[in-house]
Amino acid sequence: MELYQLRTFLTIAEEGNLTRAAEKLFTSQPAVSAQVKQLEEELGVKLFERSARGMALTREGLLLQEKARRIVEAARDFKHSAEHLRDTVSGELVIGLNNRPEVLKIVEVLGALTAAHPELSYGLVNGSSGTILEGIDDGSISIGFFEGTCEHPRIEWHALEAVELCIAAPAVWARELASPDWKLLETKPWIFVSRACSYFRAIESICADQGLRLQQRFRVDECLTVLNMVAEGLGLTLAAVSHIESPEFRGRVVALPHFRTTVNLCVGYLRENADRPAIAAAREVILGLWEKEPESLNPPAWERALRTPRPKGRSHR
Structure with a gap:
């Protein structure tokens, strides 16, 4: 039994979903699933009930959850104590x-x-x-x-430092979207980032302020790939002005005049x-x-x- 298997077990128990657990553990969903399977085989008990709604702890899983948490926390404290020595x-x-x-x-x-x-x-x-x-x-x-x-x-x-955000659009849409017409933006596809990203909350704020219902065509967990999709004409998104102005996207992505805000x-x-x-x-x-x-x-x-x-x-x- 490895500590990383116990961490995976605890994360799935907290999230109730393999995809969210994998994102939180910075690994893939197949890897998370394999770790749980290995742990169940070693323990000889079923830890989760799997369904279309996600992952729920079994009775055995509930009984072992707190013990697993104490083991992980004790290992972390042991490591920290050693560092101080x-x-x-x-x-x-x-x-x-x-x-x-x-x-x-x-x-x-x-x-x-x-x-x-x-x-x-x-x-x-x-x-x-x-x-x-x-x-x-x-x-x-x-x-x-x-x-x-x-x-x-x-x-x-x-x-x-402060990071300035704006609405990013494919350069080929620049003339059409040159005037700040919010309703026109509702007709365009949007690329949303993970709900865990601060940019997602900024998009939600835009929708609330302007009374918009934006068309989410894509949702991308990896924020850094979004501008490549914008550059290829796949949709609009919220992005840092400094990224749009980088040599990689200059002439391919433009900042629209509709909206500017900053985050730290x-x-x-x-x-x-x-x-x-x-x-x-x-x-x-x-x-x-x-x-x-x-x-x-x-x-x-x-x-x-x-x-x-x-x-x-x-x-x-």
Whole structure:
């Protein structure tokens, strides 16, 4: 029996759906299904009832759920305790990425960390902002980038910069959609992102404000592939202005004049893990690259005590 099998069991139990569990675990649905099957075979009990509505725990599964949770949490606490005993920053740092590497400066982040802490290893996982936050909250992600706001009470976070959003359209539709006619946009197909993405909430806000019923032709869990679909004339979407203006999409995708808004690009981690050496090192590198004060909405006492003078960056407040 492996710890990752127990994590998969717990995630499916919480989500009640293989697809959502796979997204949260940053793996494929077949892999999740195989892990459950292996665990059931090893235990000799059926853990889930499968139906068209999803996955429901059996009586045996319900009895084992809390025991599995205690095992996973004990293993995590054991690992964290060991990290505090080491004189060097080592172990594995799992970083959640919600955007393109160049936007998140991930090469610079990893370069600085590997130079300063050669014994530290890394896991990089990609997902929507909501999925990244869930991963931080459940402990599967050490530190992660996300956009929008964070409503998870256990997560400490810092806003890094504002990201401007707009409605993105195929360049061949530019003349037709040059005037801000919202009703005309209802006649066009739309590409929606995962409900866990901050862009989805922005689209919902547009619909509520303008009284629109947009035609969702596509739903894409991977946000970074959406603009390629727009460029090919498959529909409209909400996107970062900086992405539209990148060389890859210049002349292929245009920003419509109908709508502009901003969301914050942020980095977050569990508040209870804030003083772990690996997370503290990553936080300092990331905030330093964005020239930020190590300050959040609710800075803990340890961080205020350790804070040293540095040039002030733009506030996230």
